[in-house]
Amino acid sequence: MTEGETDAFARDAEAALAALASCDGYERGGLGRALDSFTDGEDAAWLLWTEWRDVGSYRRALSNYQVKMSTPLLSRALPEASGFEVLAECAPGGEPRRAGSDRTDDPAEARESAR
Numbered sequence: 092m093t094e095g096e097t098d099a100f101a102r103d104a105e106a107a108l109a110a111l112a113s114c115d116g117y118e119r120g121g122l123g124r125a126l127d128s129f130t131d132g133e134d135a136a137w138l139l140w141t142e143w144r145d146v147g148s149y150r151r152a153l154s155n156y157q158v159k160m161s162t163p164l165l166s167r168a169l170p171e172a173s174g175f176e177v178l179a180e181c182a183p184g185g186e187p188r189r190a191g192s193d194r195t196d197d198p199a200e201a202r203e204s205a206r
Contacts, residue, residue: 100164104139107161111141114155116148139165146193149174 104122111117120141143149152158158165176194181187 100137103161103164104137107158107164108139108141110155110157110161111152113157114148114152116144117152118142118144136169146174146176 101122108120108122111120118141120139123138123140125136125138141149143152176192177190178192179187179189
């Protein structure tokens with residue numbers, strides 16, 4: 092990407108982040124760029140990350156009109172897993188603390204909790 096393309100991409104990504112941040116259940120998020128490049132070109136990998144109150148809030152946010160308007164940017168994402176749950180956290184100098192999983196093997200229960 093040229094410097095101008097990088098600036099335009101960053102503005103588009105910030106707009107997508109703002110759209111996500113306007114949704115119910117959004118807790119925090121950010122935009123980052125990789126320090127290292129592992130490709131032949133000079134393009135860097137970017138990361139748009141968000142944290143949500145629960146998985147249902149995240150899924151409903153993806154249906155939000157403003158978020159859908161960010162689709163041209165979001166459609167450039169790599170075809171990799173995009174949703175993760177936090178299973179352990181660690182404060183500076185502390186010990187990792189495990190958290191329980193919100194996943195369920197029962198599809199009906201998952202649909203009900205997403206409402």
